[in-house]
Amino acid sequence: MSIELTDIRAGYGGFMLDQVTATIKAGELTALIGPNGCGKSTLLKTIARQLPLSAGTVRISGRDTAREPTKAIARQVAVLPQHPVVPPGISVGQLVGYGRAPHQNLFGVRSRTDQEKIEAALEAVAIADLRDRMVSELSGGQRQRAFLAMCVAQDTPYVLLDEPTSFLDIKYQYEVLELTETLHAAGKTIVAVLHDIGHAARFATNLVVMKDGRLYATGTPNQILTPELVEQVYGLRTRVYADPVTGSKMVSPVPNMQPSLGHETARTMCVGLD
Amino acid sequence: MSHSVTAHGAGKLPRGLAVGLALAVLFSGALFSLATGGRSDVGLTDLWAPEGIAATVIYDTRAPRMFAATLLGLNLSLSGLILQAATRNPLASPAILGLNQGAALGLSLGLVLPLFSGVPLQVMALVGAFGAGVVTFAISGGFTGRMDSLRLVLGGVAVGAFSYAMVRFAFTLEDELARSVVRWTVGDITDIRWPAVRRLALWGLPGLFAALALSQRLNLMALGQASAQGLGADSRITLLLGTLIAAALTGVSVSVAGPIAFVGLVVPHLAKLLFGGDHRILVPVSALLGAALMLYADGVSKVLTAPVEAPVGVVVALIGAPWFLWQTVFARDLS
Numbered sequence: 368m369s370i371e372l373t374d375i376r377a378g379y380g381g382f383m384l385d386q387v388t389a390t391i392k393a394g395e396l397t398a399l400i401g402p403n404g405c406g407k408s409t410l411l412k413t414i415a416r417q418l419p420l421s422a423g424t425v426r427i428s429g430r431d432t433a434r435e436p437t438k439a440i441a442r443q444v445a446v447l448p449q450h451p452v453v454p455p456g457i458s459v460g461q462l463v464g465y466g467r468a469p470h471q472n473l474f475g476v477r478s479r480t481d482q483e484k485i486e487a488a489l490e491a492v493a494i495a496d497l498r499d500r501m502v503s504e505l506s507g508g509q510r511q512r513a514f515l516a517m518c519v520a521q522d523t524p525y526v527l528l529d530e531p532t533s534f535l536d537i538k539y540q541y542e543v544l545e546l547t548e549t550l551h552a553a554g555k556t557i558v559a560v561l562h563d564i565g566h567a568a569r570f571a572t573n574l575v576v577m578k579d580g581r582l583y584a585t586g587t588p589n590q591i592l593t594p595e596l597v598e599q600v601y602g603l604r605t606r607v608y609a610d611p612v613t614g615s616k617m618v619s620p621v622p623n624m625q626p627s628l629g630h631e632t633a634r635t636m637c638v639g640l641d
Numbered sequence: 642m643s644h645s646v647t648a649h650g651a652g653k654l655p656r657g658l659a660v661g662l663a664l665a666v667l668f669s670g671a672l673f674s675l676a677t678g679g680r681s682d683v684g685l686t687d688l689w690a691p692e693g694i695a696a697t698v699i700y701d702t703r704a705p706r707m708f709a710a711t712l713l714g715l716n717l718s719l720s721g722l723i724l725q726a727a728t729r730n731p732l733a734s735p736a737i738l739g740l741n742q743g744a745a746l747g748l749s750l751g752l753v754l755p756l757f758s759g760v761p762l763q764v765m766a767l768v769g770a771f772g773a774g775v776v777t778f779a780i781s782g783g784f785t786g787r788m789d790s791l792r793l794v795l796g797g798v799a800v801g802a803f804s805y806a807m808v809r810f811a812f813t814l815e816d817e818l819a820r821s822v823v824r825w826t827v828g829d830i831t832d833i834r835w836p837a838v839r840r841l842a843l844w845g846l847p848g849l850f851a852a853l854a855l856s857q858r859l860n861l862m863a864l865g866q867a868s869a870q871g872l873g874a875d876s877r878i879t880l881l882l883g884t885l886i887a888a889a890l891t892g893v894s895v896s897v898a899g900p901i902a903f904v905g906l907v908v909p910h911l912a913k914l915l916f917g918g919d920h921r922i923l924v925p926v927s928a929l930l931g932a933a934l935m936l937y938a939d940g941v942s943k944v945l946t947a948p949v950e951a952p953v954g955v956v957v958a959l960i961g962a963p964w965f966l967w968q969t970v971f972a973r974d975l976s
Contacts, residue, residue, distance in 0.1 A: 417870050441873030452729070452865030456918025468861055469873035474921065475857035514868075521872070 368393035368428050370414060370525065370558070375423035377413045378580070383421070384409055385580040391558055391573070393428075393524070396551040398571035399560045402601050406580040407560045408449060411529050414558065415446045427525065441469035445518035449529040449560075451510075453503050459513045460498035463488050466520030488520035492546060508539030515546055526550060528559040532566065544570050568592055568616040576600055592616045656922075659915065663929045667711075670936030674707040675699065677943040679950070701834070709833040710939040710953070711932040712841035713898055714908070716890040718931025719852050721905025722912070722923060724774075726859035727883030728783065730790045734906035735770070735891040738793070739800035741900035743773025744892045746804040749811035763840055767892030773800050774884040783880050787866070829952040830898045830939065837897045844893035849928055851886045855879070856920040863918060901954045903961030904931055910968055934960070 370391040377384045384406050391397050399407040412418045414425055416432050425432045427443050445466070454462065466488065467481040477485075489495040492512045497505065502513055511531065518526055528547065532540040540563075548570055551557050561567045567574060568588035576584040576591065578600045584591050597605045597618055604621040676685045680698055687695035717735065724733040724740075735741045747769020751757045757765060780796030781788050812819050858879045861869040866876040894901070908931040912923050938956040945951050 412867075415867075415871060417867055436873075437870060437875045438873035441871060444871070446867065446871030448865065448867035448871070450865075451868055452863070454860075454863035454918055456913055457860075457863070458917075461919060462864075465861060465864065465872060468857065471857075473854050473857060475860070 371426040373424045376421040377418050378409050387582050389582055393556045395573040396557045396571050397573040398567035399575050400567050401577035405577040407577050408529055411527050411560050415527055438469050443523055444525040445521040445523040447514055447518050447528045451514045457502050459500055462502050462513055463516045463520050466517040484520050484522050488516040491519050492516040508535055511543055525556045530560050564618045588616055667933040670933045671707055673940035674936045675703050677940045678703055705835045705838045706833050708838045709830055710935040712845045713894050714931035714935030715928040716845045716894045717904040718908035718927045720887040720890040722909040722927045723883045723887045725909050726862055727880045736902040738777050738797035739773040740770040740891045742801040742804035744770040744895035745808045749808045753811050763893045763896040766896040767889050770892040771888035774888055776800050784877050844889055848890045852924045856924045859920040901957055903957050907961040907965050
C-alpha cells in the first residue's frame with residue numbers, strides 16, 4: 368500500500384518532470400518541498416492524474432492509474448488543489464456533500480452512509496456551524512477548511528494537498544496544518560506541497576526534496592534537513608536550528624548574501640550572531 | 642461579495658412554494674399565448690368550441706405555437722445552462738459560443754449541397770451546432786483540460802461570425818433558398834404547426850433527461866477542473882457530453898424557429914438567482930422558467946404591434962437585454 372512512481376516524465380509544454388522514481392509509503396505525512404518551478408506541484412498533479420504522463424507509471428496501492436477509471440481513482444485519492452474554485456450559490460453543506468460524489472450514482476443521491484460521512488467531516492474540521500453558509504461568503508481560512516472537509520468526506524486512504532496554507536495568515540496556516548496532522552493520525556496517507564521548510568519539518572514525517580524536475584533527496588526532516596541541502600537546492604545560505612517549541616528543525620537565512628563576501632566572512636557573521 | 646444576490650436568494654423561498662409559483666407562471670403564460678393572436682375575436686372561451694373557425698384557430702394555429710414556444714424555451718434555456726456550467730463561463734450561451742450560427746450553417750448546407758439531401762434537416766442542424774461547439778472549445782483549450790475563458794468567448798464569436806458569413810453566402814446562391822434561410826437568422830415561430838412541435842418534443846424531452854443525468858457532473862465542474870477530476874468527473878468528458886446535449890437542443894430549435902438569442906443566456910442566471918447553484922434543481926427550474934419566458938414573449942409578440950406580429954426573437958431580446966443589463970450591473974455575482 369503505497370504510491371509508487373517509476374521513471375515519470377510529465378509536465379506542461381516546456382517544463383517536464385524528468386525520470387522521477389519514488390515511493391511514498393502508506394501512513395506517512397510526506398511534504399514535497401523545493402524552489403519555485405522545481406516540479407513539486409507538477410508531481411502532485413501527476414499523481415492525481417490531472418496531468419498526462421509522457422512516460423513512466425504511477426501506481427497507487429499497486430494499481431496503475433493510467434488504466435483506472437477517474438471515479439475509481441477518486442475513491443482512492445482526494446485532492447485539494449492549490450486554487451480551489453469557489454462555486455457560486457453553494458452552501459458549505461452542499462460543498463462537503465460533493466465529496467461523496469465518487470461513491471454515488473449519476474444523480475448524487477445521498478445514502479445514509481453518505482450523510483454520516485458528511486456529518487463526520489463537518490465535525491472533524493469543526494465547521495458544522497457553518498453548514499448553511501454560502502461558501503462564497505466565508506473567510507479565507509474558513510473556506511480552506513470547507514474544502515478540506517470535502518476531502519475528508521471523500522473518505523479516501525490518500526489525500527493530496529497542493530500548498531494548502533498559501534494565502535492564509537499564520538493562525539489559519541497552523542490550523543490547516545494541524546488538521547492535516549489529525550487526518551494523518553487518523554490513518555490517512557498524506558502528500559502535501561509546502562512552501563515553508565519549517566512547516567514541512569514540523570509536521571511531515573517524510574520529506575521529498577525536488578530540484579529542476581528531479582528528485583533531490585528523501586528522508587525524515589531530521590535526517591536530511593541540513594544547511595548544505597538548503598544551499599544546494601535553494602541556493603540560499605542558512606542556518607538550521609531546533610525550534611524552541613517543538614524541537615523540529617527550523618531554517619533561517621544568513622543575512623548577507625552579497626557575492627563579494629566570501630564563505631569565511633559569512634561564517635564569521637554567523638558566529639557573531641550566536 | 643457579502644451582498645451577492647445569489648447567496649441571499651438561494652433557499653429564501655420554500656422550495657415547494659417556489660416550484661408552485663414557477664408552474665403558475667408557466668400555466669398563465671400558456672393561457673396568454675393561447676388567448677392572443679391575429680383574430681382578436683377568438684379567445685380562451687373558444688377552447689371548448691365545437692367545429693368551426695374558432696376551433697381551427699385554437700387547435701391548428703395557436704395550440705401548436707404554444708407548445709412550440711414551451712419546448713423552445715425549455716431547449717434553449719437548458720442549452721444555455723449546460724454551456725455555462727460546462728465552460729464555467731457566465732457568458733456562455735448557444736448564441737455566444739457559435740452553436741446557433743453553426744446550426745444555421747448546418748441547415749444551409751443541408752439545403753444547398755445535394756450530398757446531404759437525404760439527411761433530415763434537424764440532424765444537419767445538430768451536426769452544425771455540435772461542430773461549432775467543438776471548434777470553439779478546441780480553440781479555448783477545453784479538451785486539454787485547461788480552458789481559457791477569454792479565448793472561449795473570442796473563439797465563439799469567430800466561429801459564429803464565420804458560420805453566419807457562410808449562411809449568407811448560401812443565401813446569395815439561390816433566391817429560392819433565401820426565403821427559408823432568412824428565417825434561420827431571425828427567430829420566428831409564426832407559422833409553426835404540429836409536425837414541428839413533434840420534432841421539438843422528440844429532441845427536447847430526451848434532452849431534458851440527459852441534462853438531469855449530467856446535472857451532478859455540472860455541479861462538480863463548478864469546483865474547477867482540478868477538483869472535478871479529483872472527485873471522479875473528468876472535465877473533458879463533462880464538456881463533451883454537455884456540448885452534445887446543448888447542440889441537440891440548439892440544433893432542433895434553430896431548425897424550427899431560427900436562433901432565438903437571450904433565452905439561453907438570461908434564464909439560467911435568473912434560475913441561479915432564485916434557486917442557488919445546485920444543477921440538480923437548476924435543470925428542471927431553468928426548463929420551467931425558459932418555457933414561461935417564451936410563452937409570455939409569444940403572447941407579447943402577438944399583442945405588441947397588433948395586427949402585425951413582431952418576431953418572437955425580437956420580443957425575447959426586448960425582455961432579455963434589459964434584464965441581463967440589470968443583473969450585470971446590480972447583481973455582481975453573475976456566475
